[in-house]
Amino acid sequence: MIRPLILHPDRLFPVDPGTRSVARRLYEHIRGLPIVCPHGHTEARWFADDAPFGDPLQLLVTPDHYLLRMLYSLGVPLESLGLHPETTAGAAIDARDAWRVFAAHYHVFRATPSRLWLDWVFAEIFRLRHQLSADTADEYFDVIGEQLQTAAFRPRALYERFGIEVLATTESPLDDLQFHRALRASGWSGRIISTFRPDPVVDPEYEGFHAKLAALSELTDRDAFDYPEYLQALRDRRALFASLGTTATDHGHPSAATAQLTAREAQQLFGRVSSSPASAQDAELFRAHMLTVMAGMSLDDGLVMQIHPGSWRNHNAALYRRFGANIGADIPTPTNYVRDLKPLLDRYGNESRLTVILFTLDESTYARELAPLAGHYPALKLGPAWWFHDSPEGMRRFRHQVTETAGFYNTVGFNDDTRAFLSIPARHDVARRIDCGFLAELVTEHRLEEDEAADIAVQLTYTLVKSAYRL
Amino acid sequence: MIRPLILHPDRLFPVDPGTRSVARRLYEHIRGLPIVCPHGHTEARWFADDAPFGDPLQLLVTPDHYLLRMLYSLGVPLESLGLHPETTAGAAIDARDAWRVFAAHYHVFRATPSRLWLDWVFAEIFRLRHQLSADTADEYFDVIGEQLQTAAFRPRALYERFGIEVLATTESPLDDLQFHRALRASGWSGRIISTFRPDPVVDPEYEGFHAKLAALSELTDRDAFDYPEYLQALRDRRALFASLGTTATDHGHPSAATAQLTAREAQQLFGRVSSSPASAQDAELFRAHMLTVMAGMSLDDGLVMQIHPGSWRNHNAALYRRFGANIGADIPTPTNYVRDLKPLLDRYGNESRLTVILFTLDESTYARELAPLAGHYPALKLGPAWWFHDSPEGMRRFRHQVTETAGFYNTVGFNDDTRAFLSIPARHDVARRIDCGFLAELVTEHRLEEDEAADIAVQLTYTLVKSAYRL
């Protein structure tokens, strides 16, 4: 069955007609603002090389863990979607065949954010006019594939067409940042910056941790197995990132644990974790310690600190063994911020020169922990609804549950947090529409005047993002 | 005061008039679909014997823990409602007097699902035209009592009038299933099947566990105190249930804990729990082990597995001593699915031939744990909002919190989960109305086209239930 593909101009606005009118006006007020992307996972190389993207499958399906996990959950083998197990040899599947499998299952994404994002990409970028389905799979594959070969669909052209003002990628301290260097040397006006993500060299349970310390030593000409030198090596890399435009760090630990150790305790702990496989307890304590250390470094060098805790990575052990990371088996866990962050807050929480942006996968902490913490500590701000909650309902829960306690000014606008470059405008558009709808309800309930709401809409879309991330 | 009793045709639909119109159309589309009841607690004997139900009190009040707990919480003695303490001798209270007590307190159920269900029963089944209250108590008692004696109100007649397609009861492996056998032999066209609920013989803390193992031995001609024979006895009973139509098992443990033990560990553990009173730790570990074992058996014999964890049974010790179980003192507890299910998922989570349906009493797990798990593992599906959450608001929270991550196709439609046979159509009607209202909002927000919503409404009401439960 072939259905028309329609992006309704009122999509995601409140259903009450009066409130919808207010939302529409607020949205018109901010829809033209530039897109600011302070946190994400696109690749600097795309923009450095400016080569055409690959086929529709490689571009839109195989790197998208939202799509893979849903299809897999419904019995679709990952191999049939073009993924190749790391553990076996063999030919890759034909991209068109895999695309057809995806297309035939597209209805399972009804009412999910993936559908919202993809339909926008299909309609707005590729000008497709019918819904994706088994019947339109080939048309999609051909139309998208052809357009991707044209100049207008190269990374830089799309960046400009999307109205992006700045786009942050994420790199390890071990990355040589060659593409970021190349971009700065290229003379292109786009602003692509890196985010400093030190997990590989601060998490003793990171795969190959000791080898990574060795690489850090080599890269910095310091002995990263010696604790003071290790810290200095991290400072060196932060400084290098900052010199290339980086304004923020990011930390993705299993919990939000922080610690305050004496210098002697820290040195001894580092001695243990750097010299042999760490016990689970030592690993957790070292990560906790390093969050506090990193907050101290941020106070020194001005990098904004982001903490993304609470994901159980690679929960599906068998699938991880076969396909590796990032295929959708990361599952949220309960997170305690009030207890876990106390050591860091005891030391740095009152520093208004420091900005620590907190994220959560545990929505029960929005009203109970995060809003009260951010509504008190000068160093804390709240990141937007994250990952599984980066969705219309998720964003509404975020605004409804944090605003009354934290206010708007302890929040930092939207993150698209994506490697799906083409969907960036769609994701920001969803956030803008949901925020305008939320503000419209406040106006219709006479909790805010409409001109105040318009001002806040600009703040949430642009001003707070720039100021929180020091962009 | 006598108030009219009105079931408004638009009840439970969204308040916005435009959205309400969509909901009405969606509801018209599915209202005539058969009722499928894959999980519940009615009694096979009712349909085997087809004898008239008893008086209004016995039928509608004394077996309904929702009613008893609420009235008790407000100071109404259970004795005055016709319950008789197990610990004392004495005459039962007059049924009409108890009914009057119930009627005089009927206003305390305002805005609860009990009120929705009962008003439907009163209006639709018994054609009563005034609200229940002290003033109408006798009229109700007489009118209901008289009708119950007529042929049209016998169990089979009601089953047919309700448009039920299949109705699952729940039995222990020790049940002889005589009424299910009788029903199959009777030639009646109704489809009544059992659900295999092994708690009495897999939970070492179940009252009389050792006696139950002895009974299992006798029933199967196996030595259920010998571990391999015990497992075979369970397989035998599963096969017998399946031969009489059973398609599912059900497991009601205090937590969602699962375990993966070696054969030797399992044998030793069984040795301990089968020979003497189990320690709390051994009991929990054995239950955890048996969930994993049962998943393996389900993979072999195709029975769908339901897990209903997280209820603290008989929390009110004094009341339990006086009146026994099921009088409303079961209270939900926090449940952790991501950690607790991992052993089972490590072993069977990737099996798309296995279906494990998860339920929860801890709504904080909907978006944080259950939707991400079901949205990844092929073996997992999400059961509907359960027990305290089987209500308009509870169902809305379920849909709002799971749909964006798990989609519709990882859910399994509605369970009435009730022993209140007369309320079954009312309960399904509430679910259908709430689902149509939820879908209508998606349509009005332009997140779904109306024809897609109509298709999903059929799925949620009928198709997904039949396929998930293999009916």
Added chain:
Amino acid sequence: MIRPLILHPDRLFPVDPGTRSVARRLYEHIRGLPIVCPHGHTEARWFADDAPFGDPLQLLVTPDHYLLRMLYSLGVPLESLGLHPETTAGAAIDARDAWRVFAAHYHVFRATPSRLWLDWVFAEIFRLRHQLSADTADEYFDVIGEQLQTAAFRPRALYERFGIEVLATTESPLDDLQFHRALRASGWSGRIISTFRPDPVVDPEYEGFHAKLAALSELTDRDAFDYPEYLQALRDRRALFASLGTTATDHGHPSAATAQLTAREAQQLFGRVSSSPASAQDAELFRAHMLTVMAGMSLDDGLVMQIHPGSWRNHNAALYRRFGANIGADIPTPTNYVRDLKPLLDRYGNESRLTVILFTLDESTYARELAPLAGHYPALKLGPAWWFHDSPEGMRRFRHQVTETAGFYNTVGFNDDTRAFLSIPARHDVARRIDCGFLAELVTEHRLEEDEAADIAVQLTYTLVKSAYRL
């Protein structure tokens, strides 16, 4: 920029026009009811002395931890708001200057309850006609300051103008209640009563616990270091409070833990905590024990028991050292009621002569724990949305999440719980509007008839408060 200050008559009502009309009618039905304040933190001295309040800053800003924490979180030093560190000497800041700082930041309270409450105070009490901002700061300071000196703005006159029927303050057992005595002797018709809050003499971790036991000894002529005498001293003080009008106690423990100890265990535990600094474990156990003891005393003397658990007091250690308590660094923590209250409930839960009112800062317990507990145990009732959740969205979540399981009749109406006397009518008005909006939705969804909703509105505003608190 100068904006008009408008309190819209439809504020906080549902956005759907039909539902709003119902809400308006329900609100008209109850808006004239007296204000009943069964729990709060105003000072009896204000009404005993009936002296004019101080300047606008002292009256409205410096005692309000909601304001202080938000401003502090956004980098505003507490000193600039007129707070004086306890640890340093120096002159206080000029009140007008501090007021200007507050005014210049007033926009950060957009969409918070503080804004709702303050705007009401500004518009309804002081007849101000423009929003507070940097531009209107001086006008506000002058207009409010002048009016506060007039007779109509003295505490008793405002009490009468507000239509308050009874107002409960909160005092320690060590308080001599001189102002309550003076008020009873004064012949003034206002009803100001105390609430008995024994934390200082039952919590071994309370600052100066041993000195407080000594003070208790002196006050009661009993040896409060002897366990039986200690209990009798508490009974004496309860009786004294009750003789001056007290109808309730209040307990603010870090957790909801209760215990059931033998007499011997209790005696030994008291021996330890009363003779030397308590271990954390002993302190928690003694608090837990004393909650159960206090429930027993309540059963004897009829005082209603309130439990406000789950706040981590003075989470910001540095700020606490500098400024002391109550400047906004109290942060909620997860709370477990089902496990923690069991010892108390095992002993007293079935007593319908006892009333224990439960509050929470952990909204995840509303539907999972609190509603099921209150919907079963005769001794339990649910207090309203508390503290961070005393807000439009917080109240809606409370009603949406508890009503279907606990019903309306296990709730106790609204608490303003405030030391901000001038905001009391505003806070009750918010609660009334939100309740009417919630009821209106039930009416529009045909879950309740409008006359039933009107009856419930009176119950929630007045009847249930009076009966639950035995006023």
